[in-house]
Amino acid sequence: MNEGMDAPSLATILTATLLIAGAAVTLIGSFGLLRFRNFYQRVHAPTLGTTLGTILITTASMIYFSALGTRPVLHELLVIVFVTTTTPITLMVLVRAARFRDAAGSERGIRDEE
Amino acid sequence: MSTMLAWSITAAQVLLGLAMACAVFRILWGPRAQDRVVGFDTLAVNVMLLLLAFGIRSGSTLYFEMALIVGLLGFVSTVALAKFLLRGEVIE
Numbered sequence: 321m322n323e324g325m326d327a328p329s330l331a332t333i334l335t336a337t338l339l340i341a342g343a344a345v346t347l348i349g350s351f352g353l354l355r356f357r358n359f360y361q362r363v364h365a366p367t368l369g370t371t372l373g374t375i376l377i378t379t380a381s382m383i384y385f386s387a388l389g390t391r392p393v394l395h396e397l398l399v400i401v402f403v404t405t406t407t408p409i410t411l412m413v414l415v416r417a418a419r420f421r422d423a424a425g426s427e428r429g430i431r432d433e434e
Numbered sequence: 435m436s437t438m439l440a441w442s443i444t445a446a447q448v449l450l451g452l453a454m455a456c457a458v459f460r461i462l463w464g465p466r467a468q469d470r471v472v473g474f475d476t477l478a479v480n481v482m483l484l485l486l487a488f489g490i491r492s493g494s495t496l497y498f499e500m501a502l503i504v505g506l507l508g509f510v511s512t513v514a515l516a517k518f519l520l521r522g523e524v525i526e
Contacts, residue, residue: 336442339487343446343453346483350453353460353476359469362460366476369453369483377446377483381498384490395495399486399502403479406509410475413513417520418468 331387335380342376345369359418363411370407375400443491450484471515478508 345368352365378396385393457480460473482505489497 332436332439335490336439339446339490340442340449342483343449343487346480347449347453347456350456350476350480353473354456359466359472362469363472366457366472366479369476370479373483374479377486381486381490385495388493393495396486396498399482399498399505402502402505402509403482406505410509410512410516413520414468414471414475414516417516418466420520421466421468 331383335384335387338376338380338383342373342380345376346373349373360415363415363418367407367411370403374403440491443487446487447484450480450487454480454484467519468516471512471519474515475508475512478504478512482508 349366349368349370352368353362356362356365378399382393382396385396454477457473457477461470461477464470464473482501485497485501485504489495489501
């Protein structure tokens with residue numbers, strides 16, 4: 321820690337709490353990605369990290385840099401807006417591709433049986 | 435109090451590293467290609483959050499821009515991979 325000595329204690333406590341909470345939520349989401357059985361169940365789990373984990377960790381970063389620079393530092397809002405916008409697009413395109421592949425595979429399976 | 439912040443940043447980095455390990459296992463074990471793509475997307479988001487944690491530790495805003503770039507590249511490459519799974523080609 322080079323410059324963190326100057327940060328006030330309330331901001332430090334808030335930063336630590338939000339950081340650990342966000343990392344824990346992200347770990348739970350990634351563990352769900354590992355544990356669920358089906359692809360359509362699995363695609364839900366990491367959104368815990370992309371919504372709540374990202375918001376908590378970027379809020380921790382905003383609070384820490386605002387306390388360090390004694391002025392509001394808000395450019396981490398870009399990350400929140402960007403991730404919140406792009407995650408539904410990603411998952412929608414990916415689930416559409418997965419459904420297409422499942423339909424193609426089942427058609428091929430029927431054709432192989434006949 | 436600053437040692438508490440240092441230890442909490444270390445704990446958050448360990449938790450995010452475990453999350454990255456889960457995503458890497460899903461990439462390696464994924465039964466089908468779309469599972470691997472979901473694992474890659476999760477890995478990109480976890481790397482982005484880990485870079486934000488590194489930024490808090492180092493106290494410089496340089497890591498924030500790296501996190502933004504990693505998020506952008508993860509989004510674009512995931513959409514390109516999904517498009518490839520859907521059509522068999524990326525740009526049509």
